[in-house]
Amino acid sequence: MGRELTPYLVLVFVGFLPNEIWRLLGLLVGGGLDEDSEVIIWVRAVAVAVLAAVIAKLVLVPPGALAAVPLVVRLGAIGCGYMAYALARQSVFTGLVAGEAALIVGGLLFPS
Amino acid sequence: MRDGWPAEPAIPVPPAPTQPSIQSSAAAFLAGLLASCRSVFALVLVGTYVGIGALGHDYGFSLPWLIASTVLIWAGPAQVILISALATGAALFEVALAVFLSSVRFLPMVVTLLPLLRGPRTQLSDLLVPAHLTSASMWVESFRLLPPLPREQRIPFCNGLAIGLMLWGHIGSVIGFYLAASLPALLTAALLFLTPMSFLVSTARNSVTLANRLALALGLVISPLLVYFQIGLDLIWTGVIAGSAAYIVQRLRGAS
Numbered sequence: 048m049g050r051e052l053t054p055y056l057v058l059v060f061v062g063f064l065p066n067e068i069w070r071l072l073g074l075l076v077g078g079g080l081d082e083d084s085e086v087i088i089w090v091r092a093v094a095v096a097v098l099a100a101v102i103a104k105l106v107l108v109p110p111g112a113l114a115a116v117p118l119v120v121r122l123g124a125i126g127c128g129y130m131a132y133a134l135a136r137q138s139v140f141t142g143l144v145a146g147e148a149a150l151i152v153g154g155l156l157f158p159s
Numbered sequence: 160m161r162d163g164w165p166a167e168p169a170i171p172v173p174p175a176p177t178q179p180s181i182q183s184s185a186a187a188f189l190a191g192l193l194a195s196c197r198s199v200f201a202l203v204l205v206g207t208y209v210g211i212g213a214l215g216h217d218y219g220f221s222l223p224w225l226i227a228s229t230v231l232i233w234a235g236p237a238q239v240i241l242i243s244a245l246a247t248g249a250a251l252f253e254v255a256l257a258v259f260l261s262s263v264r265f266l267p268m269v270v271t272l273l274p275l276l277r278g279p280r281t282q283l284s285d286l287l288v289p290a291h292l293t294s295a296s297m298w299v300e301s302f303r304l305l306p307p308l309p310r311e312q313r314i315p316f317c318n319g320l321a322i323g324l325m326l327w328g329h330i331g332s333v334i335g336f337y338l339a340a341s342l343p344a345l346l347t348a349a350l351l352f353l354t355p356m357s358f359l360v361s362t363a364r365n366s367v368t369l370a371n372r373l374a375l376a377l378g379l380v381i382s383p384l385l386v387y388f389q390i391g392l393d394l395i396w397t398g399v400i401a402g403s404a405a406y407i408v409q410r411l412r413g414a415s
Binding site: 063113124125128129 | 199203210213214217220221224227228231232234236237238239240241243245251254255256258259261262263264265266267268269270271273274283286287290291293295344345346347348349351352353354355356357358359360361362363364366368370371373374375376377378379381382383386393394395397398399400401402403405406409
């Protein structure tokens with residue numbers, strides 16, 4: 048086994064293919080669907096809910112260095128970010144900055 | 160040119176009135192590329208991929224591998240799962256399944272994007288590239304930017320937009336990879352936090368219908384419950400349960 052090649056084979060079979068299946072399925076399933084059909088409205092709601100699940104999992108079961116920040120800080124920061132976004136007339140940037148600031152301040156106040 | 164005649168009438172040009180010209184496709188691609196620079200996601204992707212680049216460096220992956228993973232996978236959460244799970248010694252099948260589950264959102268994303276991209280003469284092969292390039296950031300920006308465009312410009316514009324966003328991601332990966340040695344842990348955490356924070360507010364902003372707003376709120380509540388009770392396939396179940404409940408509520412509201 049070549050040291051150079053193996054990580055790329057893993058990337059293709061363990062990363063690329065399992066991920067790409069959904070896009071290809073979407074391409075095949077989406078062949079005959081209308082933009083405003085009931086199925087599309089339902090599928091769009093499912094997509095938003097899956098995205099919500101990814102967001103929740105990234106906060107609750109986070110990757111790498113984020114896991115070192117206490118859960119209460121992560122939850123507080125995402126709450127702060129959302130509040131700032133809502134108060135700033137739905138400004139995505141304001142929400143991001145507020146959430147990030149809260150995470151850093153919280154991480155400094157409550158080191159793990 | 161103005162009235163539609165070829166500029167050089169001496170050279171016979173095969174008429175192709177049904178195909179969009181290469182020039183206008185290239186212009187639309189460039190316009191998409193430039194639009195990516197004005198997108199809030201450019202900053203978000205730099206930040207997210209700085210985190211991924213740093214994570215990859217810490218776990219011993221090479222920079223070319225990280226760049227290749229972005230080109231091939233183009234999904235922050237899936238890449239984070241792949242990198243961290245491989246590095247922590249999970250079985251390859253388990254890693255593949257986790258990546259598979261984390262990416263279920265691409266099915267409805269591609270399905271809902273297609274009607275926006277498809278024109279009367281669009282071939283399935285024309286849609287392969289935009290389907291591969293579909294990501295949360297590209298999806299949100301496509302729904303914002305594509306509707307005013309003529310049908311024949313949408314696919315090249317969308318490809319340019321997504322490739323532009325991906326280039327911002329590559330820039331982030333390179334920065335993160337080389338910063339990783341000196342980046343404080345809390346700053347890396349803050350960069351990894353960009354993904355959930357930005358996805359939350361941008362999805363909230365983009366959810367204009369009752370069904371989508373409810374799906375977001377219900378998904379945020381149901382997903383942790385399923386994870387807590389260790390129900391398998393929690394992403395799929397969250398999507399189906401929260402999405403369907405939200406859809407039904409909207410239908411009932413509309414019917415009354």
